Structure formats: C-alpha cells, structure tokens
Amino acid sequence: MKKTCASLLLFSLGWQPVQGQTRSTNAEPQNASDTALLCPTSPVQFSSKQLMSPGEVKVEADSTEILSQRVAHFRGNVGITSDAAIIQADEAQVKNNGRQLEASGNVQYQDAQLQVNSDEVLLDSVSETLNMSNTNYQLNGSNGRGTAQEIDLTSSDGLILSDVSFTTCPIQSRDWMIKASEISIERGSLWGQAKNTRFYVGDVPVFYLPYFAFPVSDQRQTGLLFPEISSSSNTGIDIEQPFYWNMAPNYDMTLSPRLMTDRGVQLKTQFRHLSEQGYSMVDVEYLPSDQDTTNEDDRYFYRITHDGYLNENWTVGLDLNGLSDDNYFVDLGSEYYNRADTHLARTVGLNYYTPDMLLDIHLRDFETIGVQSGSYRTLPEARLRISKPFARYFELSLDSEIAYFDNTDESAPTAMRFHVAPTLALPYQRNWGELTAEATLLNTYYRQSNIEDTELSSEVNRTLGQGRLYGTLYFERDGGWLSDTGTTTLEPKVQYLYTSYEDQSDIGIYDTTVLLTDMESIFRGREFIGLDRINDNNQITIGATSRILDDAHREQFALSLGQIFYLGNNQVESPTQNRDRSALAAELDWRITDRWYFHSDVQIITQTNEVERSSHSLEYRRDAESLVQVSHRYVRELSGETIDQVGLSASWPINQNWHWVGRTYRDLERNRSIESYFGLQYESCCWAIQLVAQRQLSNRFADDGQQSTDEYDSGFGLQFIFKGLGSSKSSRRMLEDGMFGYRQPYNLN
The missing domain is CATH 2.60.450.10 (Lipopolysaccharide (LPS) transport protein A like domain)
Structure with a gap:
C-alpha cells in the first residue's frame, strides 16, 4: 500500500x-x-x-x-x-x-x-x-x-x-x-x-x-502596463497608458499613448532588440498639433542607441538624439534628459582593445538647445594609446590623436589636429610608498581654415617638452586622534612638474576648457582639459591625506589638503596667471557616528582668503528611508554669475503607515526658491495612496533662443496603489522620486 x-x-x-x-x-x-x-x-x-x-x-x-x-x-x-x-x-x-x-x-x-x-x-x-x-x-x-x-x-x-x-x-x-x-x-x-x-x-x-x-x-508577455497619472501647469491632467508588445524572444516594443488635457495626445514608442552581437534601442515620441503652442506645432523627440560586439577586441557604439524645438524637455519632460541640458549627443564610435593598446574612432556631433555659442563637432576623431614595459624598469607609452573640428556656425574657424605624445616612465612602487619619474614629448600639428579676420595661422606645429617627478609615502600608527582604537594614516605626496613654453595664440579653441582646482586635478599638471592650450609649468605641488580607520578597516575620517606653488609666471593665458600659488584645495569626509555624515570640498584663494568654490553637506541617516540632508554650494564665478545655493532634502516616516519626503533648494544670491518638492503617503499592508506637489523653475526658451530664469512650473499628482496588483512596497518609489538629485556625495569604505 x-x-x-x-x-x-x-x-x-x-x-x-x-x-x-x-x-x-x-x-x-x-x-x-x-x-x-x-x-x-x-x-x-x-x-x-x-x-x-x-x-x-x-x-x-x-x-x-x-x-x-x-x-x-x-x-x-x-x-x-x-x-x-x-x-x-x-x-x-x-x-x-x-x-x-x-x-x-x-x-x-x-x-x-x-x-x-x-x-x-x-x-x-x-x-x-x-x-x-x-x-x-x-x-x-x-x-x-x-x-x-x-x-x-x-x-x-x-x-x-x-x-x-x-x-x-x-x-x-x-x-x-x-x-x-x-x-x-x-x-x-x-x-x-x-x-x-x-x-x-x-x-x-x-x-x-x-x-x-x-x-x-x-x-515577458504582451499586455497593458500600469498607467501613469499626474498633473502640471505645463500639461494639464496627464494620463499615460503603456502597452507592452512581446514581438519575439529577443525584441519587443512598448507603445504609450499619453493624453494631456492642455496639449493633446502624444504617442511614445520604444523598440528594443537584443542579439549576440549587441543591444539596440529606438525611442520615438510624437505630439501632433500641440494645442498649447501659438501655431499648434508638431513636436517630436527621438533617440537611437546601439552597443555592439564585433569580436573579443572590437566593439561599436551609436548614440543619436534629436528634438523638434528648444522647449521640448521643459514642456513634455524626458526619461533621458532634463531641462538644464544644453546639448544632445550624436555619436558613432568604433573601439579596439587589447591589454597593451586602446583605439577608438568616433564621429561626434551635437544638437544645441537654446542660443549657445558655436559648438565644435569632431568628424572624425581617432585616439590611440599604447603602453608597454621597456627594458627592465621602464614603461613606454604613446598617446596619439587625429581629429577634424567643424562648427555649427559656418563663419567659425575649422581645423585638423594631429597630436602625438610618447612618454618614458620609471615607476617604483612598494607598500610603503611610490616614486615615479616621467619624460614626455608633446607634438601637435594644426591645419586651420576659415580664419580670415582672425589671428590664427593656417598651419601650426607646436612641440613641448615635459618632465614630472612624483612621490608619496604611507605612514600608519595604531589609534585614532582622540582614541586608542583603530588606525591613523598619513600620506604626504609631492610633485615637481616642468613644461616648456611656446606661444599658442595662433591656435583656435576647439575642445579645451579649464579644469577645476580640486585634489584630483592639482596633481594632473594641467590647467586645461583638451589640447588647444597646454600651459607652461615650473611648479611644485604639495599635498597630504590623513585617514582614520576603525578596527574593521572602515574609513571613518579622511582629510586631504593640496596646493600648487608656481616657481615662475605662466606665459600661456591661464586662470592662475600672475599668482604665485593655486587655490588651496581641501576635502573632508567624516563619518561622525553610524548615523551622522559630513562632507566638505573647498577651494580657497590664499592670497585674498576668498572662497573660490565650495560644497558642504551634513546628513543624518537613521535607516534606508529615514534621512535628512542639508547642503550648500558656492561658486564665485560661473559664466559671469555667482552661485550661492542651499538645499534641504528629507525623508521620514511619521508612523508605521504615514511617510513624507521633500526637498527644497534656494538661491541665496537672488533670494528666491529654485525648486520645491513634497510627497505624502499613507500605506497599509494592502493599499497605499500618494500625494505629490512640486514647483520649480521652468527654464523656458523665448522665440529668440534666450532662456527665462523667472518662470515657474508647478505640478500635482495623486496615485492609488493596491498591493498585489502592482508593487508590493510603494514608499521606496516615492522616496526615490522625492529625493531625485539626492546623492551621498562621498564614499567611505
């Protein structure tokens, strides 16, 4: 039996x-x-x-x-x-x-x-x-x-x-x-x-x-997905109903009709394709006859991306974006861009990789949003880096690049640039420290066109020599500054850098901008990113980092200080011209307790004791959903304006059923609000209701392409959730939306 x-x-x-x-x-x-x-x-x-x-x-x-x-x-x-x-x-x-x-x-x-x-x-x-x-x-x-x-x-x-x-x-x-x-x-x-x-x-x-x-x-199966319902002064009542179409095991499509009572009906389409050779995605958004525009314009946005694998060494990439008008993201929003973006990328790339060599070939173009100064595109750009051991103790590397720069402004100069920079390095690394000596030859050739009525030369061949000597030591002792437990480290570092001088005023500015003076950049030995300006150097950089590690080797405290001392005035125009030293760069990460964290990043002009840039944040985090962060950032000069902003971000459960999140940012320079967000949620074990209100600067563009900095957009949303018919836990989604832009601005191990 x-x-x-x-x-x-x-x-x-x-x-x-x-x-x-x-x-x-x-x-x-x-x-x-x-x-x-x-x-x-x-x-x-x-x-x-x-x-x-x-x-x-x-x-x-x-x-x-x-x-x-x-x-x-x-x-x-x-x-x-x-x-x-x-x-x-x-x-x-x-x-x-x-x-x-x-x-x-x-x-x-x-x-x-x-x-x-x-x-x-x-x-x-x-x-x-x-x-x-x-x-x-x-x-x-x-x-x-x-x-x-x-x-x-x-x-x-x-x-x-x-x-x-x-x-x-x-x-x-x-x-x-x-x-x-x-x-x-x-x-x-x-x-x-x-x-x-x-x-x-x-x-x-x-x-x-x-x-x-x-x-x-x-x-994956064909069917309706959960709708999204919201409201704002830009769209009116906004209802989007996605429909998922499982066309085949390796490709699918999502069709999302979107009804906006103030604008009309928009269709958003996303197609995805996956194969052994790569992954592709096409997004197309189209709104015919926008009722909220003067001429009821048709509006659209598209995005095409592809990451392909040709073989174990070759890969290919594609990123194409376009839109109908400057205010598209402001009025209709986007999953990929925000209203502060000024350029849309259009890039096609081919890459080759081995352990000793990296080659990438790109076509880089941009679509500008609003009135922007002429943007240069590279059609094409090829970069090659080779690095190999040489003899017994040396390393030999070669960085080279060839690029053609064209401008959206037809009256702007264009150029072909070829750059090659061989480097011979002697690295010596031990567990107690590091010593590196480098010698580099930088040769750049330009052929420039459309340079009438400018001081640029049709051909320029610039050759510079550069020497670098870098060293750092690692010291440790038992105990912290105020206790006998843990470990304290001291890591002093020093660098001498010399770069020869050559007049570069007859070279145009194609892809070069100024680097920030922070702890990472002061040891790069360059004040510009890009090759159009390479400043002459005769300088010593001194820095130090001290850390406190607990008994589990977790970093509790880290303080870094660094500054460049110039032994002679730069002859290439630079932000540090006529100074004998750079701004003092300081960074502080402090895990005060298991719940309190503090971060500070400051650059101070020591000649005048003026703060050039700074950012500070103080955070209390009780658990994953209970946190408060106060932040402040300051920039003395950014495109002719002073940035002085303070922000408060918070998420806190009121009790086991009620939860609220919020953030607010205020411009102290203009004494006005930049953005406010508030979300309130009631949640039981089987249902939840969310109420969200927000108000922010719209940053709309006028007909002449100038961006407004005084108009606001406000929105209101209400969502009812039955658990078991969707996400079983909804407060985390509201937390992430409400804390958008929140990031813990440092990492402690």
Whole structure:
C-alpha cells in the first residue's frame, strides 16, 4: 500500500508547474519586516525541511484500518507528507490500490507556494484530478489570500477556481478585494483567465470586468502596463497608458499613448532588440498639433542607441538624439534628459582593445538647445594609446590623436589636429610608498581654415617638452586622534612638474576648457582639459591625506589638503596667471557616528582668503528611508554669475503607515526658491495612496533662443496603489522620486 499511495501522492502533491502558476497571480512578496510593521498578522512561511526525501511518503494517524489490501482508512490527526507537500485531516481514505485519496474534516493542504484549508480533498491518479471544496487559501511568503467554493486541478484543463476572491489585506481589515465567478489557468499556459470580476473597496463594488487575462509567469508577455497619472501647469491632467508588445524572444516594443488635457495626445514608442552581437534601442515620441503652442506645432523627440560586439577586441557604439524645438524637455519632460541640458549627443564610435593598446574612432556631433555659442563637432576623431614595459624598469607609452573640428556656425574657424605624445616612465612602487619619474614629448600639428579676420595661422606645429617627478609615502600608527582604537594614516605626496613654453595664440579653441582646482586635478599638471592650450609649468605641488580607520578597516575620517606653488609666471593665458600659488584645495569626509555624515570640498584663494568654490553637506541617516540632508554650494564665478545655493532634502516616516519626503533648494544670491518638492503617503499592508506637489523653475526658451530664469512650473499628482496588483512596497518609489538629485556625495569604505 505504501508504494501505490506514494505514486498517487507524488502526482497530486508534486505538480509543480501548475502550483507555480497559482503563485504567480500574486505580486512579489513584501519584505517580512515591512509586513510585520504594517500588518497585524505575518505571512505564512513554509520550510522544505518538513518534507520527505524524493520518492518517499509518510502517513501518520491515530488509527489505521486496511481492508483486503485495496482500501485503507486513517482516522484522527491524519498527516500525509511527501517530498512536495503536506496534507493534514481528521480522516482520510485510500482506495483502488492507492489510486484514489479522500480526506475530510478540517483538511489543510500546504506546499512551498500556498496553504489551503478545505472541507474535503479528492485525488484520483487515474483521471489525474484534484478537487477541494469550500476552501480558504493563503499564498506563502506574502499576504495574498482568498476563498474559493471549489478548486479543481486536472491534467487536461489545468487549474480552475470557482466563486473565488483575492486580497492582500488582513482578515480583520478588508480594505479591498477582487471577486470572480471563475479563474482558470490552463496547464502550460502563460496566461490566466478571470470571468465576471468585481473589484471591491470595503464592501462596495467599484469596478466590473466581464473578462480579462493576466500573466501567470515571469516571462515577458504582451499586455497593458500600469498607467501613469499626474498633473502640471505645463500639461494639464496627464494620463499615460503603456502597452507592452512581446514581438519575439529577443525584441519587443512598448507603445504609450499619453493624453494631456492642455496639449493633446502624444504617442511614445520604444523598440528594443537584443542579439549576440549587441543591444539596440529606438525611442520615438510624437505630439501632433500641440494645442498649447501659438501655431499648434508638431513636436517630436527621438533617440537611437546601439552597443555592439564585433569580436573579443572590437566593439561599436551609436548614440543619436534629436528634438523638434528648444522647449521640448521643459514642456513634455524626458526619461533621458532634463531641462538644464544644453546639448544632445550624436555619436558613432568604433573601439579596439587589447591589454597593451586602446583605439577608438568616433564621429561626434551635437544638437544645441537654446542660443549657445558655436559648438565644435569632431568628424572624425581617432585616439590611440599604447603602453608597454621597456627594458627592465621602464614603461613606454604613446598617446596619439587625429581629429577634424567643424562648427555649427559656418563663419567659425575649422581645423585638423594631429597630436602625438610618447612618454618614458620609471615607476617604483612598494607598500610603503611610490616614486615615479616621467619624460614626455608633446607634438601637435594644426591645419586651420576659415580664419580670415582672425589671428590664427593656417598651419601650426607646436612641440613641448615635459618632465614630472612624483612621490608619496604611507605612514600608519595604531589609534585614532582622540582614541586608542583603530588606525591613523598619513600620506604626504609631492610633485615637481616642468613644461616648456611656446606661444599658442595662433591656435583656435576647439575642445579645451579649464579644469577645476580640486585634489584630483592639482596633481594632473594641467590647467586645461583638451589640447588647444597646454600651459607652461615650473611648479611644485604639495599635498597630504590623513585617514582614520576603525578596527574593521572602515574609513571613518579622511582629510586631504593640496596646493600648487608656481616657481615662475605662466606665459600661456591661464586662470592662475600672475599668482604665485593655486587655490588651496581641501576635502573632508567624516563619518561622525553610524548615523551622522559630513562632507566638505573647498577651494580657497590664499592670497585674498576668498572662497573660490565650495560644497558642504551634513546628513543624518537613521535607516534606508529615514534621512535628512542639508547642503550648500558656492561658486564665485560661473559664466559671469555667482552661485550661492542651499538645499534641504528629507525623508521620514511619521508612523508605521504615514511617510513624507521633500526637498527644497534656494538661491541665496537672488533670494528666491529654485525648486520645491513634497510627497505624502499613507500605506497599509494592502493599499497605499500618494500625494505629490512640486514647483520649480521652468527654464523656458523665448522665440529668440534666450532662456527665462523667472518662470515657474508647478505640478500635482495623486496615485492609488493596491498591493498585489502592482508593487508590493510603494514608499521606496516615492522616496526615490522625492529625493531625485539626492546623492551621498562621498564614499567611505
């Protein structure tokens, strides 16, 4: 009897594909700790340790009666355990040589996916059927639960639940529920079907669907995604309904009609393709006849990207972007750009890589937003870097580049530039320090055109010599500054740099800008990024970093100071001309306690004791969702303006159900608000409601291309979420949206 009973139970209790489909009708389970806080009852948990080994079945009962080796009766605390599930009942009967099982009286069925309480369970291995009547079910690991008048499981029809209900709310607080006359899941199908479905809030029916299909696996499937609803002064009421089309296993498309009451209907389309050779994505957004523009203009945006793999050494990349007008992002928003961006990239690249060589060839173009000075594009640009050991102690490297610069302004100069820079280095590295000596020859050739009425030369050949000597030491001692635990380090570093001088006033400015004077840049030995200006140097850079590490070698404190001392005046025009030293660069990262953090980054002009740039932040972080950050940034000179801004970002649970997030930034120079955001959420274990309000500078462009800095855009959003029909935990999404722009501005190991 035990062997035949085992074959029956293994069929009924081990039908994993159908059980998996039943589970997938519920959303992803909540974190157990979150559920415990929000819900008075915890989800049912199931341990596989309760099960038998594969192929074994254990039957326990207070009494057993076997009739003619064909029928077995089990009475009193009956427990039947296989390698897949457990059945408990008051009474059970095995018939037909173990091919049929009937269990009755407080029947409980439990496996890794769900737990079912019913009046009766019937199993038949001949017809391959399982029937449960008058059931209550609970999904393991989550709060998903419900009732069903009957549950039928057959090999031919799959799973059918009659007169079924589903909710994620606890029994004593049924805030919402779904009821259906029938839910069916065919065996092997990726879709379930629901008939005569009613949606209840409390005991009030609020929505009815005669039929709908829903996915029962984690495979990508065609269907509607969750809509997005918001409101702003730019768009009016804004409703976007995405539709996902699973065209093939390796490519798909998302179509998102977007209704804006102030502008009209926009269609957003995203196509994705994946192959062994790479990944491609095409985004197209189109709004015909924008009702909020004077001439009801058609508006569009497109983005095409591709990352390709040709072989183990060659890769190819593509990034093309375009839009209809300067105010597109301001009015309609974007997932890829924000209203402060001034250029859209248009790049095609080919790359070759080996451990000793890196080659990249690019076509770089831009589409400008608003009135910008002429932007140079490289059509094309090729860069080659080779690095190899030389002799026994030396390293030889070669950096070279060839580029052609064209301008969006047809009257601007154009140029072909060829650059080559061989370097011979002698690196010496040990665990107590480092010493490096380098000698570099920098040769750059320009052929410039369209230079009438300028001081530029048609041909320039610039050759410079550069020598660099760099050294650093690592000191350690036990104990911190104010305690005897941990480790304190001191890392002094010094660099001497010499670069010869050559007049460069007859070279145009094509891709060169000034570097910031921070701890990273002062040891680069260059004041410009790009090759059009290479300043002459005769300077010493001195810096030091001190760290405090705790007993687990985590960095608790790090202070860095550095400054360049010029031994002669630069003859190439530079921001440090007529100074004997650079700004003092200082950085501080301090983990004050496990919850308090402080970061500071300052550059000070020591001749006048004026702050050139600074940023500070003080943060209190109690946990992942409870934090407050105060920040301030200052720039003395940026495009003719002073930047002096203070910000406050916060996220804090009011209690276990209420949570708020917010941020505000204020311009102290102009005494006005830059941006404000406030979000409030109520969340229970089975539903949530979010209220969001925001106001920010719109940065709109006028007809002449000039950007306004005085107009504001305000928005309001309301979202209702039923858990189990979407994300099971919603406050984190609101936190991320509300803290957009928030970053912990430093990393402590």
